[in-house]
Amino acid sequence: MELTIHLYGITRDIIGQSRYVVQLPPGARVQQLLESVRTSYPELAGLKSLLVAVNEEYADAETPLSERDEIALIPPVSGG
Numbered sequence: 001m002e003l004t005i006h007l008y009g010i011t012r013d014i015i016g017q018s019r020y021v022v023q024l025p026p027g028a029r030v031q032q033l034l035e036s037v038r039t040s041y042p043e044l045a046g047l048k049s050l051l052v053a054v055n056e057e058y059a060d061a062e063t064p065l066s067e068r069d070e071i072a073l074i075p076p077v078s079g080g
Contacts, residue, residue, distance in 0.1 A: 001026050001067045003033065009075040011050070014043045024065070030054070031061035033071070049076045 005020045012018050022036050030052050038045045051074040052059045058074075065071070 001028070001065075003028075003065060003067065003069070003071055005033070005037070006070070006072040008072065009077065010047065011044065011073045011075045014041055028065050029061065030059050030063045030065065033065060034061075037073070047076060050074070 001024055003022050003024060005022065007015055007018055007020060020037065022033065022040075024032055024036060034050070034052065044050060052063075053072040053074055054063055054065065054069050056070065
């Protein structure tokens, strides 16, 4: 299945665009998505935290994905 991931902050800087499309098998979960993206962009593995939102809610590693989902990578943020 084809998934579109919305990127923000440092994730957008590392990947070089605001959206990234990834191909995963049907029934894939968030963990597989992260593994695929980190394989393509190893710099992402160096981030202290990287959260995933699915349909505007934080998702854990076991959350199943479908092509209709709105997916976003939420990078670490710092305040001041």
